[in-house]
Amino acid sequence: AQSVTQPDIHITVSEGASLELRCNYSYGATPYLFWYVQSPGQGLQLLLKYFSGDTLVQGIKGFEAEFKRSQSSFNLRKPSVHWSDAAEYFCAVAGGNQGGKLIFGQGTELSVKP
Amino acid sequence: DTGVSQDPRHKITKRGQNVTFRCDPISEHNRLYWYRQTLGQGPEFLTYFQNEAQLEKSRLLSDRFSAERPKGSFSTLEIQRTEQGDSAMYLCASSLVPAGGGYTFGSGTRLTVV
Numbered sequence: 001a002q003s004v005t006q007p008d009i010h011i012t013v014s015e016g017a018s019l020e021l022r023c024n025y026s027y028g029a030t031p032y033l034f035w036y037v038q039s040p041g042q043g044l045q046l047l048l049k050y051f052s053g054d055t056l057v058q059g060i061k062g063f064e065a066e067f068k069r070s071q072s073s074f075n076l077r078k079p080s081v082h083w084s085d086a087a088e089y090f091c092a093v094a095g096g097n098q099g100g101k102l103i104f105g106q107g108t109e110l111s112v113k114p
Numbered sequence: 115d116t117g118v119s120q121d122p123r124h125k126i127t128k129r130g131q132n133v134t135f136r137c138d139p140i141s142e143h144n145r146l147y148w149y150r151q152t153l154g155q156g157p158e159f160l161t162y163f164q165n166e167a168q169l170e171k172s173r174l175l176s177d178r179f180s181a182e183r184p185k186g187s188f189s190t191l192e193i194q195r196t197e198q199g200d201s202a203m204y205l206c207a208s209s210l211v212p213a214g215g216g217y218t219f220g221s222g223t224r225l226t227v228v
Contacts, residue, residue: 004156034216043205043221044157090156094217101147101170102207102217104156 002027002095006105013081014113021076021108023091032094033074034102035065039087047089050074061085086112118220120206126226127196134192135223139208146189147217148181149205157205163189164211196227 003026013019025031032051036044048059055067065076074091091105119138127133139146145164149157160179161171165186178196183189193200203222 036219041224044207044219046216046218049216092156101159101162102157103159106156107154 002093002103004091004093004105006091006108008108010109012111015083016080019078019081021089023074024072025093027095034092035076036090037087083112118208118218120220120223124224129227132194134190136190137206138188143208143210145209147207148191151203198227201227
């Protein structure tokens with residue numbers, strides 16, 4: 001069965017600093033991988049996704065993620081964080097049956113210091 | 115297209131009452147998913163449909179929960195004899211098959227059981 005681990009529950013970075021959020025997944029074949037962002041009381045917004053091809057994917061709001069099969073990882077990065085990036089970030093994996101259900105990690109809460 | 119719509123946005127109910135939520139997916143999406151999210155946690159998969167067929171149901175879903183998608187368009191999620199532990203955000207998502215375009219989420223229905 002697929003699963004997702006986000007090792008960092010809470011991260012604080014200074015505005016303008018770089019950011020990396022970690023995600024490790026478990027799935028037997030090549031998964032579909034996603035990063036979503038959620039602001040308090042809101043739904044989930046898709047930042048980026050990986051299905052195949054280039055292992056470095058670009059998303060919205062200046063985010064990117066790199067798929068590393070050997071490490072079963074899909075870490076999210078941003079070179080310069082803005083105060084508006086403060087939110088909860090979720091990594092998710094989908095697998096068989098042409099996608100099927102999406103399984104989420106527990107999330108990483110990002111705080112941004114001025 | 116207005117995206118995924120969920121109704122109501124908020125629901126307060128007394129313990130023991132039945133509640134029903136509605137989800138209208140993106141019109142061309144043939145898959146529809148239900149998730150539950152509690153504070154500080156990632157969304158937890160409940161069930162999903164392809165057209166009107168319910169393809170998978172979480173083992174965590176008690177018999178008090180039932181979902182339908184009678185004509186392959188909108189879906190309803192009913193909780194019977196609500197308990198305080200049912201208090202959560204209920205999220206709906208939709209996708210195409212295969213899920214190349216990603217999964218689009220609604221804003222959710224927040225349920226409070228008092």
